[in-house]
Amino acid sequence: MSRIPVMEIFGPTIQGEGMVIGQKTMFVRTAGCDYSCAWCDSAFTWDGTGKQDIIQMEAEEIWEELKRLGGSGFSFVTISGGNPALLKNLSGLIDLLQKNNIKVCLETQGSKWQDWFLRINELTISPKPPSSKMKTDFVMLDSILEKLKNREPDNSVSMKIVVFDDDDFQYAKKVYLRYPNTPFFLQVGNDDSKTNNDQELIGRLLNKYEWLIEKVMADNELTNIKVLPQLHTYIWGNKRGV
């Protein structure tokens, strides 16, 4: 028996972020994080406010719930959190999904290593800029990217950095230059992940997207880079479970 702390399972929806943006996917969100980012849009996974929703589930039970929600209409599952890399025992779930021809994507911040990283089809590493108030352990990040060179050949790894301000942009540049061979994404930061005034939020996020694009356009060192919105927030605002 090996249970996984699950905060929520939802979908089908689209992946709103990063290298497979737009991809139809189900989500499994695990509980617990070793960080506490100032602007975390999923703080309910670690700040105690979602405690009553955490369910300890076996891999088989997660798979059953995914099928109950998504029927046969999905072939991608994205695991996020919290930090799913806190969970040594995710191996069983990854195996079970892949045995059923499901591609597995996973989001983590690059603070912890797990051997099952090597088997994730689309792994997003998202180191945190200064506005988060977290400090990046670059020794750990270097070692994670080094070990990932031994991943299975069809599997993809990318970096995604959320940018709120000029300091974050400088940080993102430093990370870009440190890992020149890793596909690199910038993502617009959502500075109000509580509001339910969608129109006002979306207007502001569009302006921030334009600001970020213009920063990249003007930069001569950031060349092989993609600048993305957090697409789901432009459609559903801060709604949970989409």
Ligand SMILES: C[S@@+](CC[C@H](N)C(=O)[O-])C[C@H]1O[C@@H](n2cnc3c(N)ncnc32)[C@H](O)[C@@H]1O
């Ligand atoms: C909620 S986190 C969970 C996975 C993992 N803990 C991580 O941070 O990569 C998923 C993604 O959402 C991003 N994110 C969190 N809060 C955000 C916000 N307010 N605006 C934009 N992106 C945000 C994170 O940077 C991360 O890339």
Ligand SMILES: Nc1nc2[nH]cc(C(=O)O)c2c(=O)[nH]1
């Ligand atoms: N649609 C959608 N796309 C996402 N991409 C990453 C998410 C996350 O919270 O990790 C997320 C999310 O919560 N919803």
Ligand code: SF4
């Ligand atoms: S690392 Fe991810 S889940 Fe953890 S606090 Fe930061 S954004 Fe939230």
Ligand SMILES: [Mg+2]
């Ligand atoms: Mg999210």
